Amino acid sequence: MTEPKTPDVAAPTGLVKKNARDGKSNATIYDIAKVAGVNPSTVSRALSKPGRVSAKTQKLIEDAAAELNYHVNPFARALPTGRTNTFGLIVADITNPTFFDIIRGAETTATLRDYTLVLAESAESAVTELTAARRMMATVDGLILASPRMDDDDIRTIARDKPVVVINREVDGVPCVVPDVNKGISEAVRSLAANGHHKVAFVAGPAQSWMSARRWEGVQAACEWSRLDAVRLESTKPTVDGGRQVARDVRASGATAVLTYNDLLAIGLMQELQAAGVVVPDQISIVGFDDIFGADFTTPPLTTVRSPLGECGSGAATLLLDLLHGAGEPTATLRVETELVLRGSSGRLLPAG
């Protein structure tokens, strides 16, 4: 079969074609087709539809592909199919260590399943978040929203276009990965009750944070169960700085134990209290949430309700990838367990001197 059926299809049309495949330009299925002596569409099938072509042809094509060092062009594939083997992850704040483990979990799972992770952050703004999500929609197969700030309807709207998985929040009709706060919180509160505390303060997070609301509910319920007083305080922002700022209110509240929306608040709060001469945990116990990187750098190291963040990230990625491949419930909610990590910042209340 040496006779060319279609003689000079590629006759020089005057176009500046970089015909010399000088190492640069990549091999295409047309090149493979020529080498293997088959039609390009056969090459395409051999490479992406297992079993569609005969074993003999398959081998022929694979050899040619290997010889030419062929790699599919992702854009050429994405154009007709819409599939990109890519998914997006939008986090509220890249520098917030809460998300580090989520990012890593998602990235690891993505790579493992031959997907690429595209990252964006919303800077804690619902508008930025929506913009980022919209922008990504065009280029990804699916989206993971970690602690989204936009409202439920926006999330559902996006979820109508492409598979979406939400972390740290429950949205009706959208698959979610949420830590179940109750176990960890009740362990924490019971520990505080056992150590002689009677009044507990909860420092809340951002108003739009679904998780902050759940944690406050959990704290209330657990306190009721243990017959402790519970009071809710507001923070300006869920950061170390926000924690410092809330120290006044904490002292004014008369609570002897504090749970904060997250570890950053707890760390800032502890720093400020210690700077003012308050001894932790003798005079006040502090418990954070999440067990972020650095939570054990403090003196005393921070007691905290751990959320398995890495698991959240990889769980969300798995959920999403299953969805993309047609497996799994379209709206399953994955619940992961929380647990108390008892360190030095909480303990027995010493009688006031």
Place this chain on the structure above:
Amino acid sequence: MTEPKTPDVAAPTGLVKKNARDGKSNATIYDIAKVAGVNPSTVSRALSKPGRVSAKTQKLIEDAAAELNYHVNPFARALPTGRTNTFGLIVADITNPTFFDIIRGAETTATLRDYTLVLAESAESAVTELTAARRMMATVDGLILASPRMDDDDIRTIARDKPVVVINREVDGVPCVVPDVNKGISEAVRSLAANGHHKVAFVAGPAQSWMSARRWEGVQAACEWSRLDAVRLESTKPTVDGGRQVARDVRASGATAVLTYNDLLAIGLMQELQAAGVVVPDQISIVGFDDIFGADFTTPPLTTVRSPLGECGSGAATLLLDLLHGAGEPTATLRVETELVLRGSSGRLLPAG
């Protein structure tokens, strides 16, 4: 193209208006061409070649585009042009906080200039890194390698195909962003000398780490200048755990001040020494590198030589984007300044009791 302020997203009224292109298919330049009564190629030009079409036609097309809520299909654009408005960032370890600020800096700059950041990690492995880089090459316009582990030749090979910027390492013929360690180190060593120290230990990082070598050189030079003894110790890994493990050697070395390759090592080292009853800084001074998140959580807070990591990330992104747009030196090296951040973990050596 600004977001429509009118929040009628949730309003069920206007929804019926959408014609056949309701769910999936997005408007194309052909749709616009039809509405505007021009040729698709004219639409393409109006939208991407400023000034190529008359103002009148331009307006016509822009209006039609707005009406149809048109967004270009990135794949269709990438296919013929190869441009994707995307660049990759490969870091050695996603969970290492050193990279958090780098990631954020790069992400912020990317978003600002309308690029998308694709993230991958090498898990501290040269092989994984090369694989990740290769994989990305197909889909990005350029690549940033933060603290790369692969060897210079591999980097240069990659750099021949697409623009590459390296952070935390100098590679001949490739644009780099490197903190200039000398200022920060000499400040640190002078401070130690002034506080009565005579022997300084340096705990090194990974053998392949270019930056570790530079830091050791810097420490040696500064110590020579200040007439201090300098001794080099090896670490098993550049983590908190590695820092704990090196504590033995540090004590055995007889040094009264330690600089560690990075903050994680410093933190682990300090924890271990304190656990053994050593008082920091009275008996030993500890100085880290980088000023990572959490470096000030410790008691005493960590003295460290700060590298402006966010600046490295954004600087690398800027360098890369300039390169992509034809501006800037093809192999410029951007040097950023380091400085000593004096906190509590270093100070005057108390006379041994």
Place this chain on the structure above:
DNA sequence: CAATATTTGGCAACCGGTTGACAAATACCC
């Protein structure tokens, strides 16, 4: 006002795969 220079818009050929329809080749059955 004619002649030339400059804009402006249209045509069509790409970029590199995917896929439905179909025919040729091969296998299977009686």
Place this chain on the structure above:
DNA sequence: GGGTATTTGTCAACCGGTTGCCAAATATTG
């Protein structure tokens, strides 16, 4: 062997932009 059921490979029409070339339209100039 003839006839039907299956494989297997080919054809051709996409996917949605980009861009070189050219001609028509318009502007500039002598």
